[in-house]
């Protein structure tokens with residue numbers, strides 16, 4: 001049984017620095033916000049191995065008001081219109097405060113589009129209405145199969161009901177922007193994607209197909225398809241169905257939040273809690289989180305930064321706990 005760690009303002013744990021929770025800034029016009037790592041299904045290809053069958057140690061849930069407060073500071077710093085992607089390493093519809101989160105984001109200055117990325121299993125017409133009223137612009141729906149048998153197999157949960165999701169998707173497309181985002185798995189769901197493309201056209205949804213990518217800590221049921229083969233298949237489908245399948249929105253550069261450490265630097269940190277995986281702890285340093293490997297206990301420690309990009313930090317224990 002996994003633990004659920006609540007990240008509250010009172011905890012003093014910053015919301016920038018790790019991909020697990022909080023806010024991610026890659027110096028573009030997109031801010032990704034990650035309120036939870038919890039997910040309700042077990043996709044066989046999940047890049048972060050989430051869901052009831054996950055075997056890592058800890059999940060994280062962030063206090064809604066704290067997330068919004070920190071987001072506001074970043075938006076003020078950016079001082080340019082930004083898109084907010086509610087894109088956790090889990091599913092946003094599992095987060096109990098999702099409506100409040102959308103509404104509070106909508107009320108912040110410089111927020112343009114608000115997007116959720118979801119598997120759709122918990123979507124209902126009522127929820128879509130509530131999200132829309134709160135200010136949601138787009139739902140990105142990861143529909144990876146069309147037939148009931150394959151959909152259940154890929155979601156790895158018997159109660160996954162693709163027929164219900166199809167109905168709700170049709171409604172979502174009539175209310176706001178809907179993007180279907182199937183992951184294309186080699187020798188697994190080619191026929192299904194054919195049907196998903198036809199469905200997207202029928203309901204007036206956009207579709208963006210993603211190549212399955214191998215992830216060291218994710219679930220990898222098949223090998224990664226070469227980019228050449230993937231792109232050739234996309235071209236074939238685009239021609240066959242007269243549709244664009246790799247469309248991405250306009251991405252613009254924005255100023256990056258100040259970085260607090262660089263690769264190779266040795267720093268003193270406070271190790272404050274366990275990480276997601278058994279071999280990780282989370283440390284705090286100058287308002288940022290750092291995922292630390294090799295530490296056994298909490299407390300003061302000396303670490304070496306082994307990776308630092310876009311304000312995401314990873315370190316290795318040198319001395320201390």
Ligand code: SF4
Pocket residue numbers: 039040041042043045046047048049050051089090091118119
């Ligand atoms: S819905 Fe997303 S987070 Fe959940 S198991 Fe599937 S891929 Fe992973």
